[in-house]
Amino acid sequence: MLLQQLINGLTLGSVYAIIALGYTMVYGILELINFAHGEVYMLGAYLGIILMGFFTATGVAGPGMSLALTVVFSAMFCAMYGFAMEKVAYKPLRNAPRLSPLISAIGISIFLQNFVMLTQGATDKVFPYQFGETALIISDVRMTATQVLIIAVSMLMMISLRLFVSRTRIGKAMRATSQDKTMATLVGIDVDMIISVTFVIGAVMAAIAGVMVAAYYGLVNYTIGYIAGIKAFTAAVLGGIGSIRGAMLGGIVLGLMESLGAAYISSEYKDAIAFVVLILILLVKPAGIFGRDIPEKV
Amino acid sequence: MILPAYLNTKIAKTVIAALLGAIMLLPFKGVLSSLILFAAIASVLTVISLSGKIRVPSAFSTIPAVIKRNKTCIALSLAGILAACPLVLNNYFIDVLIMAGIYSILAIGLNVIVGFTGLLNLGFAAFYACGAYTYALLNTKIGLGFWVCLPVSALLTSCAGFLLAVPALRLRGDYLAIVTLGFGEITRLILNNWDSLTHGPNGITGIEAPTIAGISLRDLHYYYYIVFGILAVSLLIIRRVEMSRFGRAWKAIKENEIAASTIGINTTKYKLFAFAFGSFWAGIAGMLFAAKMQFVSPESFTFMESVLILSMVILGGLGNTYGAVLGAFLLVMLPEALREMQLYRMLILGMGLVLLMRFRPQGLLGVK
Amino acid sequence: MHILDAREVSKQFGGVKAIEGVSFRIGINSITSIIGPNGAGKTTLFNCLTGITPPSAGQIHFKGKDISALPPHRITHLGIARTFQNIRLFPEMTVIENVMVAQHCRIRYTLPGAIIRSGAFRSREAAIREKAYEFLELANLEAYAESHAGELPYGSQRRLEIARALATEPEILLLDEPTAGMNPSETRDVMSLIRKVQQLGKTIILIEHDMHLVMGISDWIVVLDHGVKIAEGTPVQVKNDPLVIEAYLGKETAH
Numbered sequence: 001m002l003l004q005q006l007i008n009g010l011t012l013g014s015v016y017a018i019i020a021l022g023y024t025m026v027y028g029i030l031e032l033i034n035f036a037h038g039e040v041y042m043l044g045a046y047l048g049i050i051l052m053g054f055f056t057a058t059g060v061a062g063p064g065m066s067l068a069l070t071v072v073f074s075a076m077f078c079a080m081y082g083f084a085m086e087k088v089a090y091k092p093l094r095n096a097p098r099l100s101p102l103i104s105a106i107g108i109s110i111f112l113q114n115f116v117m118l119t120q121g122a123t124d125k126v127f128p129y130q131f132g133e134t135a136l137i138i139s140d141v142r143m144t145a146t147q148v149l150i151i152a153v154s155m156l157m158m159i160s161l162r163l164f165v166s167r168t169r170i171g172k173a174m175r176a177t178s179q180d181k182t183m184a185t186l187v188g189i190d191v192d193m194i195i196s197v198t199f200v201i202g203a204v205m206a207a208i209a210g211v212m213v214a215a216y217y218g219l220v221n222y223t224i225g226y227i228a229g230i231k232a233f234t235a236a237v238l239g240g241i242g243s244i245r246g247a248m249l250g251g252i253v254l255g256l257m258e259s260l261g262a263a264y265i266s267s268e269y270k271d272a273i274a275f276v277v278l279i280l281i282l283l284v285k286p287a288g289i290f291g292r293d294i295p296e297k298v
Numbered sequence: 299m300i301l302p303a304y305l306n307t308k309i310a311k312t313v314i315a316a317l318l319g320a321i322m323l324l325p326f327k328g329v330l331s332s333l334i335l336f337a338a339i340a341s342v343l344t345v346i347s348l349s350g351k352i353r354v355p356s357a358f359s360t361i362p363a364v365i366k367r368n369k370t371c372i373a374l375s376l377a378g379i380l381a382a383c384p385l386v387l388n389n390y391f392i393d394v395l396i397m398a399g400i401y402s403i404l405a406i407g408l409n410v411i412v413g414f415t416g417l418l419n420l421g422f423a424a425f426y427a428c429g430a431y432t433y434a435l436l437n438t439k440i441g442l443g444f445w446v447c448l449p450v451s452a453l454l455t456s457c458a459g460f461l462l463a464v465p466a467l468r469l470r471g472d473y474l475a476i477v478t479l480g481f482g483e484i485t486r487l488i489l490n491n492w493d494s495l496t497h498g499p500n501g502i503t504g505i506e507a508p509t510i511a512g513i514s515l516r517d518l519h520y521y522y523y524i525v526f527g528i529l530a531v532s533l534l535i536i537r538r539v540e541m542s543r544f545g546r547a548w549k550a551i552k553e554n555e556i557a558a559s560t561i562g563i564n565t566t567k568y569k570l571f572a573f574a575f576g577s578f579w580a581g582i583a584g585m586l587f588a589a590k591m592q593f594v595s596p597e598s599f600t601f602m603e604s605v606l607i608l609s610m611v612i613l614g615g616l617g618n619t620y621g622a623v624l625g626a627f628l629l630v631m632l633p634e635a636l637r638e639m640q641l642y643r644m645l646i647l648g649m650g651l652v653l654l655m656r657f658r659p660q661g662l663l664g665v666k
Numbered sequence: 667m668h669i670l671d672a673r674e675v676s677k678q679f680g681g682v683k684a685i686e687g688v689s690f691r692i693g694i695n696s697i698t699s700i701i702g703p704n705g706a707g708k709t710t711l712f713n714c715l716t717g718i719t720p721p722s723a724g725q726i727h728f729k730g731k732d733i734s735a736l737p738p739h740r741i742t743h744l745g746i747a748r749t750f751q752n753i754r755l756f757p758e759m760t761v762i763e764n765v766m767v768a769q770h771c772r773i774r775y776t777l778p779g780a781i782i783r784s785g786a787f788r789s790r791e792a793a794i795r796e797k798a799y800e801f802l803e804l805a806n807l808e809a810y811a812e813s814h815a816g817e818l819p820y821g822s823q824r825r826l827e828i829a830r831a832l833a834t835e836p837e838i839l840l841l842d843e844p845t846a847g848m849n850p851s852e853t854r855d856v857m858s859l860i861r862k863v864q865q866l867g868k869t870i871i872l873i874e875h876d877m878h879l880v881m882g883i884s885d886w887i888v889v890l891d892h893g894v895k896i897a898e899g900t901p902v903q904v905k906n907d908p909l910v911i912e913a914y915l916g917k918e919t920a921h
Contacts, residue, residue, distance in 0.1 A: 107651025
């Protein structure tokens with residue numbers, strides 16, 4: 001029972017972690033809570049259903065190949081959404097008072113939710129393919145193929161993101177930009193480009209998370225982005241917003257807490273766990289586990 | 299971005315933007331809609347680039363000045379029109395107006411917190427719920443009447459605002475916003491799951507309408523006067539507080555907190571006060587809502603409700619009390635006026651928020 | 667008589683010592699300048715004196731009372747007001763409101779009074795407005811009373827900030843680079859305002875870079891370098907202090 005909950009929690013937590021990376025990267029560079037980031041994940045999930053349906057119906061490939069193609073194309077579409085979102089809602093407000101971009105972000109979030117509701121319907125959508133049920137059974141603990149896939153892909157993505165940020169030219173420029181935007185401009189970094197790249201990377205990861213979750217649960221609803229977004233944001237704050245390592249750990253810790261909490265405390269208040277954790281962390285240690293306190297400039 | 303020269307022209311940018319939009323729509327809505335969207339984006343962007351910089355029409359930006367000049371005249375005629383409404387309008391219109399009145403009270407309350415003091419509150423629906431449920435429970439369980447409950451729920455909601463603010467105010471800006479959001483969601487989850495007290499998602503039924511001298515004011519035409527009477531009193535009180543040293547202290551905190559503290563304002567105390575004072579009106583609005591519907595359920599107090607109230611404040615102009623009322627009336631009545639657009643209400647609201655922040659962040663009645 | 671007595675004041679940020687063991691005394695109704703090269707810790711010292719960032723060690727006695735642990739608004743109540751190096755006005759409020767709000771801690775009335783517009787409310791609100799006008803006149807700003815503070819020219823914004831600080835009715839006024847970025851005529855206006863303030867019986871502490879001005883106006887000068895007090899004295903004493911010359915001009919030139 002406990003082991004089963006740990007596996008479920010780890011699956012859930014991996015998803016939170018990769019969405020949280022999007023929040024944390026954008027916050028690191030723009031100090032903006034990209035409130036609409038959860039909606040990109042939701043779009044990714046819907047695209048997963050739409051594209052998987054398309055690929056299986058047209059019979060271009062087998063189920064495994066179809067899923068791979070779905071992930072790739074969903075990521076591409078979401079990359080566009082991420083890119084466009086930044087250009088439309090945030091870039092024009094870069095020098096506006098701090099409330100403005102947050103409100104704009106809320107606007108985008110509502111827009112995308114209703115866009116999907118209007119085009120895809122308000123009822124749950126079903127993932128068009130059932131993957132083989134079980135991969136591993138050890139006594140009464142089951143781990144499905146999709147769970148293995150989710151955990152493996154998430155780990156892979158987190159490792160590649162870390163390598164990308166620490167090794168590549170663009171990754172280094174991202175770190176430079178997050179530390180000091182003016183200096184980054186002075187040393188010749190194209191800050192606009194770096195910001196776009198950040199949004200695109202975040203969106204790609206959210207899209208992959210979305211497709212995997214759609215395949216895992218089999219059901220998708222236009223409201224999943226808001227809830228997952230809040231939880232992933234909680235994960236990012238838990239680990240210390242701005243820290244990539246923190247987002248990963250925060251996601252997994254939150255996933256475990258939620259699945260254990262639902263099993264042993266109360267399943268009705270499952271969604272409240274994230275909120276309570278969020279509030280407590282913000283009040284007790286706002287810098288998170290890995291963040292550091294930044295004194296306000298006078 | 300470093301682009302080849304041919305991609306950096308205006309035409310290329312327009313085509314790219316239109317193409318991007320069309321591709322993004324493709325999987326959701328099919329080929330035809332995508333083509334239409336492509337054409338739409340391309341033509342809108344072309345028109346904009348041909349007409350030069352977008353400028354708000356000058357008549358639009360002089361609204362505040364015109365209103366200021368004819369203040370008394372406008373106020374009197376508005377009051378006259380509003381007072382005459384129940385005599386000529388049918389139940390449907392009165393219903394809409396009552397909702398506009400209730401939302402106005404909510405919006406002017408939230409405006410104290412967000413507009414005057416600059417503290418973004420994304421969980422205001424929780425206070426609205428607090429007022430509504432307080433009356434619902436006191437009335438259905440103990441049988442207390444409307445007028446006894448009015449001060450009780452207002453003060454209780456005020457205390458709730460204060461209690462939330464005590465810990466939350468240690469946070470700044472965005473983090474404060476997220477904590478209030480979390481608080482709002484937790485409140486809704488509790489209302490949804492505490493079956494023995496709140497009947498969960500089924501809500502509480504059989505709430506009584508107010509009575510005066512034993513006569514029930516259940517008829518909306520009478521209830522209308524209660525709502526607008528209370529709105530008028532709220533407006534008067536809030537305006538007077540706004541124009542006193544309390545209002546000035548709030549505005550100072552919003553504009554520069556450090557400077558406010560060095561001219562002797564206890565910023566923590568006044569922020570707490572703003573939360574308590576703003577929430578007070580949510581308590582009253584919640585009661586009015588519960589008594590009107592004679593029914594409350596958690597689904598009236600979602601995050602979207604908080605966003606809707608916030609949108610009213612922003613649309614009218616952050617920090618402008620009358621603006622908040624205008625915003626409330628517009629956002630309640632417009633969707634009713636465009637019935638066939640009902641489905642698109644939230645879609646338009648979302649896009650509207652983005653456009654408002656971009657082109658008129660100070661709202662309709664704000665002055666830049 | 668000393669009105670302010672700083673004893674071994676230190677402030678650390680993380681591991682960085684911004685000021686260390688700074689002590690000095692300020693005489694009533696004097697003008698004291700705090701000078702020193704960039705990064706000497708002058709603004710940090712002001713932030714310690716006004717409670718914005720309380721000192722990590724040491725005490726600050728104001729009229730015999732230790733204020734080093736008090737929050738900014740309490741310190742203002744006791745009678746210390748300040749301006750900022752980077753002007754911190756309330757730009758969307760009008761000029762007169764900027765000054766009116768500063769009397770918050772001096773003229774009070776209750777919330778119910780404000781709601782029912784009681785007699786006390788009306789007379790006190792009138793007093794607030796009247797006094798605000800007086801301070802605007804002192805700073806030569808009465809013509810701008812109804813404009814937004816953010817729309818004022820730069821030099822006037824500096825003077826408005828001084829007027830606002832004066833409206834808290836302080837005994838000590840701390841001015842952080844009151845003439846920074848000003849042209850000679852604006853500088854003269856501020857200087858004459860500072861002298862007027864001194865004539866009102868106030869004590870003034872200022873941070874200033876313009877040596878000509880500092881030497882001309884100060885009764886006493888405290889010199890900081892790298893967070894440490896390296897000298898203090900009258901303008902003549904400080905001008906001839908080898909340590910001060912070294913701090914400003916570097917070692918070689920000093921010899």
